Amino acid sequence: MNFPTVQELFDAGVHVGHQLRRWDPRSKPFIYDHRHGISIIDLEKTLSQLQRACEFLERLVADGGEVWLVGTKPQAKELIRQQGEQEGIFHCAERWLGGSLTNYDTVNKGLHKYRKLLQMRERGEIDRMFNKEAASLRRTMARMARNFEGLLDIAGRPGAIFVVDINRELIAVREARRTGIPVVAIADTNTNPFLADYPVPGNDDSSRAIRVLLDPVVQAILLGREEREMRREGKASPREMVEREPSVVLSAEAVALAEGLSEEDLAAAEQRQERR
Numbered sequence: 042m043n044f045p046t047v048q049e050l051f052d053a054g055v056h057v058g059h060q061l062r063r064w065d066p067r068s069k070p071f072i073y074d075h076r077h078g079i080s081i082i083d084l085e086k087t088l089s090q091l092q093r094a095c096e097f098l099e100r101l102v103a104d105g106g107e108v109w110l111v112g113t114k115p116q117a118k119e120l121i122r123q124q125g126e127q128e129g130i131f132h133c134a135e136r137w138l139g140g141s142l143t144n145y146d147t148v149n150k151g152l153h154k155y156r157k158l159l160q161m162r163e164r165g166e167i168d169r170m171f172n173k174e175a176a177s178l179r180r181t182m183a184r185m186a187r188n189f190e191g192l193l194d195i196a197g198r199p200g201a202i203f204v205v206d207i208n209r210e211l212i213a214v215r216e217a218r219r220t221g222i223p224v225v226a227i228a229d230t231n232t233n234p235f236l237a238d239y240p241v242p243g244n245d246d247s248s249r250a251i252r253v254l255l256d257p258v259v260q261a262i263l264l265g266r267e268e269r270e271m272r273r274e275g276k277a278s279p280r281e282m283v284e285r286e287p288s289v290v291l292s293a294e295a296v297a298l299a300e301g302l303s304e305e306d307l308a309a310a311e312q313r314q315e316r317r
């Protein structure tokens with residue numbers, strides 16, 4: 042997995058936090074310093090937390106879980122939508138529908154209704170209705186499209202959610218915590234990073250900074266999918282092969298033979314070692 046360097050994080054402005062008057066003291070563990078009234082984020086800790094979060098997401102997806110990308114602020118919504126549509130990842134970029142996690146059964150009924158309306162439109166049934174009835178259904182579908190964008194094919198609650206801006210997506214974060222779903226989040230200096238299970242300290246108000254943190258997350262999800270497919274085919278993934286690789290310990294005789302030493306030379310070497 043390719044992670045950005047500290048210099049790349051710096052160039053993207055990930056270290057730039059909020060003004061000191063908006064600083065949340067609970068973010069202090071991830072603050073490097075306060076300069077000219079601006080909180081500066083420790084990029085070493087950002088990189089460390091990003092690696093930890095991506096490792097978790099990769100294992101989660103490899104074990105069969107799904108990750109939802111959540112980011113509805115203007116700086117993040119297009120990035121979330123682009124990555125979600127391009128890589129086939131469930132995402133919420135327009136509006137978080139309250140109850141998506143805590144009241145999933147009701148939300149799922151709404152999804153089922155929306156799918157039926159889409160099928161009716163494809164069959165041309167709406168076009169054959171009276172104008173007033175058709176207009177009402179089209180307005181309903183437009184509202185549902187905003188609410189369910191990126192979540193149309195979900196089969197259940199996610200294994201984790203990735204959030205851009207904890208404060209803005211506080212409802213989603215609270216629902217996840219209430220239902221026991223892990224939260225991975227970009228945590229700026231004006232937020233409480235400990236609302237997330239895997240906080241990644243960074244600037245969440247810059248599209249460039251969000252992109253440099255989002256790319257490894259998406260890569261981790263894709264790697265997890267590859268591992269999952271390899272498991273289904275009965276193959277071991279590269280990471281699992283490394284974990285299963287036994288450590289090799291050579292005996293003194295094997296080392297001696299490898300170095301071309303005779304038994305007499307080996308005995309002499311052992312005696313010199315004992316004298317030391």
